[in-house]
Amino acid sequence: MSLEISYDSKTKKLLLPKDAEIISPEVKNDIDQLNSLTHEIIANGSDVPPVPTPENFNKDMSKMIRKLYETGVQAFKSGKFEDSAKQFSIGIEMISRRHKFESFQGTLQELSLFLMSRADANLKAKQYLKAFNDADMLIGMMMNTPENFLRRGVSNYFLGNYEAARADYQRGLSFDENNERLQTELNIVLDKILEENGDYL
Incomplete structure (x- = not known):
């Protein structure tokens, strides 16, 4: 048709x-x-957009985005996790409004920082599905960062997806086998899986 x-x-x-x-x-x-x-x-305003470089990255927008990040971090430190997540969401919205022809490398760095921070705020606010979505996007952007597997693993654990959490922790450990937090969370989820299977009390 x-x-x-x-x-x-x-x-x-x-x-x-x-x-x-x-x-x-x-x-x-x-x-x-x-x-x-x-x-x-x-x-x-020109027939051909300029070559994206760090020099022609919109500095005014960068300042506003940085201010939103600082406000979000301050709210996080004060224990206002939902407010913190909102600030990071506004920052992500501003990042998405950058000109498509600006340096993608700069935009990607900003976006990953905000997504990590919002995932952490959502975990603290017990918004596990939102945290999972952010962590899942981060893994798509930065596959070799163990902390992103930790974020998604914790989200999966509290969503009741224990096998998925185990897989996330193990994948994170494949990038950093000495990560104590990943090892601790893996042991917790393995105990939970055994308990769910009736093999451990």
Whole structure:
């Protein structure tokens, strides 16, 4: 089935019929991404965006993002874990609004720092599913960081996914076999698995 694509010269966007998302969600997603990139090129003011470098990374936005991070850390230290997670969420939203043509390396560093911090705040706030989602994303971004497996493992443990928690701790230990926290959590979950199986009281 074909979709009729039109162009709106006022908004400078490609348009699809209203039912496009139902008919072909992939095409709708591609058009949305194309519109987003086109908007950023037009806002850039030149035909070709500059080569992304640390020098042309938006410094004003970096200052605002850093301030949100500091506020989130302060709330965490004060024991206001839900407020802390909210500050980190606002920071992640700001990071996602960076121009698509800015240095991805800088954006990735900011995003990983905020995701780690929000995962920790959500663990303290006992929001284990939210913490799991952040840790899972971090593992996709930074596969060889044992602390991210620890975050996801703890989330899995409190969600009752003991075998998944065991696997996370073991994978984390494969990157740092002397990590005491991972070893401790692994022993706890192994005892819990034995208990669940009726082999340990």
